[in-house]
Amino acid sequence: xxxxxxxxxYSNGEKGKQVEQMFDNIAPTYDALNHRLSWxxxxxxxxxAICQLLPYGPKEILDVATGTGDFAIQAARILxxxxxxxxDISEGMMEIGRRKVEESGLxxxxxxxxxxxxxxxxxxxxxxxxxxxxxIRNFPDLDQGLREIHRVLKPGGHLCIVELTTPVKFxxxxxxxxxxxxxxxxxxxxxxxxxxxxxxxxxxIEAFPQxxxxxxxxxxxGFSDVRFKRLTFGICTMYFATK
Numbered sequence: 001x002x003x004x005x006x007x008x009x010y011s012n013g014e015k016g017k018q019v020e021q022m023f024d025n026i027a028p029t030y031d032a033l034n035h036r037l038s039w040x041x042x043x044x045x046x047x048x049a050i051c052q053l054l055p056y057g058p059k060e061i062l063d064v065a066t067g068t069g070d071f072a073i074q075a076a077r078i079l080x081x082x083x084x085x086x087x088d089i090s091e092g093m094m095e096i097g098r099r100k101v102e103e104s105g106l107x108x109x110x111x112x113x114x115x116x117x118x119x120x121x122x123x124x125x126x127x128x129x130x131x132x133x134x135x136i137r138n139f140p141d142l143d144q145g146l147r148e149i150h151r152v153l154k155p156g157g158h159l160c161i162v163e164l165t166t167p168v169k170f171x172x173x174x175x176x177x178x179x180x181x182x183x184x185x186x187x188x189x190x191x192x193x194x195x196x197x198x199x200x201x202x203x204x205i206e207a208f209p210q211x212x213x214x215x216x217x218x219x220x221x222g223f224s225d226v227r228f229k230r231l232t233f234g235i236c237t238m239y240f241a242t243k
Contacts, residue, residue, distance in 0.1 A: 024092035058128035065135020069097030
């Protein structure tokens with residue numbers, strides 16, 4: 001078990017159900033708060049990740065832990081797939097995503113399905129690419145979730161992950177810790193009205209495997225040619241792997 005798997009948003013219940021409840025709770029304020037707290041840098045991180053897939057021209061894409069669909073919409077605009085499926089455990093988040101997709105004129109390309117990423121109901125060897133932005137650290141069982149992603153990818157398909165991480169060098173390491181333990185949870189509680197959510201999210205960032213450790217975990221799940229790149233002084237890390 002990895003450290004972040006032991007961290008839960010609330011005191012009682014199975015982690016997957018708690019994560020679902022938490023994201024349903026914070027869904028109405030999630031987008032505005034997320035972009036504000038990252039100074040909109042998260043949009044650039046997503047673009048860098050999506051551009052990794054451009055040379056491969058994926059036609060069928062799965063975006064796991066899709067949330068309100070920001071990554072899905074951006075990927076559809078840049079990659080022009082035939083179809084993109086956004087999968088998430090939170091109906092509250094996806095309902096906002098559906099409205100955004102409709103407003104973006106992408107309803108013919110993007111659809112949403114409620115899925116537990118630990119046990120995807122999707123067919124094996126189906127997708128040319130799987131993407132995941134800021135969501136896999138909430139998996140109750142990271143190894144199981146990555147095995148499921150590997151299963152639904154076509155042979156030769158690609159996985160692209162963007163995840164928040166902790167900087168490893170001075171002074172960003174110290175500045176990030178100060179920000180993550182003061183401004184982020186305080187402002188998150190103030191705006192979202194959920195007193196646990198943003199403390200939980202901070203704790204999972206610090207506990208989540210990163211860099212070379214995460215490369216080993218992806219290789220254990222069956223992926224090859226795994227590489228990573230730290231972005232914005234290590235606040236975010238991008239991983240790219242092949243089935």
